[in-house]
Amino acid sequence: MKYRIALILVLTSLSSSAFAISPCQEKEQDIQREISYAEKHHNQNRIDGLNKALREVRANCSDGKLKAEHQQKIAKQREEITERQRDLKEAQQKGDADKISKRQRKLDEAQHELKTLESRDY
Numbered sequence: 559m560k561y562r563i564a565l566i567l568v569l570t571s572l573s574s575s576a577f578a579i580s581p582c583q584e585k586e587q588d589i590q591r592e593i594s595y596a597e598k599h600h601n602q603n604r605i606d607g608l609n610k611a612l613r614e615v616r617a618n619c620s621d622g623k624l625k626a627e628h629q630q631k632i633a634k635q636r637e638e639i640t641e642r643q644r645d646l647k648e649a650q651q652k653g654d655a656d657k658i659s660k661r662q663r664k665l666d667e668a669q670h671e672l673k674t675l676e677s678r679d680y
Contacts, residue, residue: 582620586612589612592604632672632675635675642668643665645665
């Protein structure tokens, strides 16, 4: 009985890792899903654009390149957060409640975007 449980666990873990897809494959699947949606809605311009994007992904995509681009997006978002913090600090020094609220909201949005980017497993 213990062996069966162990065997099931091993096979399950092996099969789940076999289904793991690369970032390029995931990108290709996303585009194919969009094509399917566009076909259902008879949006030929969208279909044409997505087919072009799909050809380019198949021809040029590399996991390393995607990861590097993703790291650049994270770095850019961190720069934006620094700028938003600076803007908030200036508004706080001036004491303008409306600007403080607006700047805080923009900072929160930028931080949320960073968390979203960082949660991506590239």
